[in-house]
Amino acid sequence: xxxxxxxxxxxxxxxxxxxxxxxxxxxxxxxxxxxxxxxxxxxxxxxxxxxxxxxxxxxxxxxxxxxxxxxxxxxxxxxxxxxxxxxxxxxxxxxxxxxxxxxxxxxxxxxxxxxxxxxxxxxxxxxxxx
Numbered sequence: 001x002x003x004x005x006x007x008x009x010x011x012x013x014x015x016x017x018x019x020x021x022x023x024x025x026x027x028x029x030x031x032x033x034x035x036x037x038x039x040x041x042x043x044x045x046x047x048x049x050x051x052x053x054x055x056x057x058x059x060x061x062x063x064x065x066x067x068x069x070x071x072x073x074x075x076x077x078x079x080x081x082x083x084x085x086x087x088x089x090x091x092x093x094x095x096x097x098x099x100x101x102x103x104x105x106x107x108x109x110x111x112x113x114x115x116x117x118x119x120x121x122x123x124x125x126x127x128x129x130x
Contacts, residue, residue: 005130012036013052015045015059015068016091021114025058025091028121042066046074054086056128061092061103068092069106076107087128 012029016022017040029036037052039045042063049057049071057075061068068090078084090108094100100111110124 005126007033007125007129008035010034010055010129011053013045013048013054013057013059014038015040015042015057015063015071017041017060017063021060021091028118032122032125034125040064042068042071045071049075049083049086050078053083056125057086057088058091059088059108061090061094061099069103069108072103072107089124089128 012034014022014025014029014036016025016038022038022040026036026038037048037054039048043065045057045059045063046066059068059071063071072088072090075086075088076084088108090103090111091114092103092111093114095113103111109128112121112124
């Protein structure tokens with residue numbers, strides 16, 4: 001990672017319904033220096049997305065009320081082209097190729113399979129925030 005990124009100028013939306021995973025991602029994002037908001041349901045995430053600016057969205061797939069892939073589809077339909085193109089990283093324990101293809105077709109940029117390494121997480125953030 002040769003390009004320096006001022007992560008303190010970046011903001012993420014973390015969408016995760018598992019308390020332990022929220023704590024893990026919060027720790028990682030704080031360590032990197034990225035400001036973030038958290039939603040535990042897909043519909044709450046959509047509301048936050050519609051009223052705020054985010055540089056990246058990190059979303060679980062299996063969420064109450066609105067799944068991560070459904071959330072991605074709605075984000076991609078936003079009338080503001082900049083918002084509609086916000087990078088979306090899916091966070092999932094699923095490793096089925098067919099499911100991954102479904103997520104990508106929904107507008108998700110990348111699928112990060114849990115468990116993952118901190119280096120892999122940082123690398124994805126660098127890739128999409130630089």
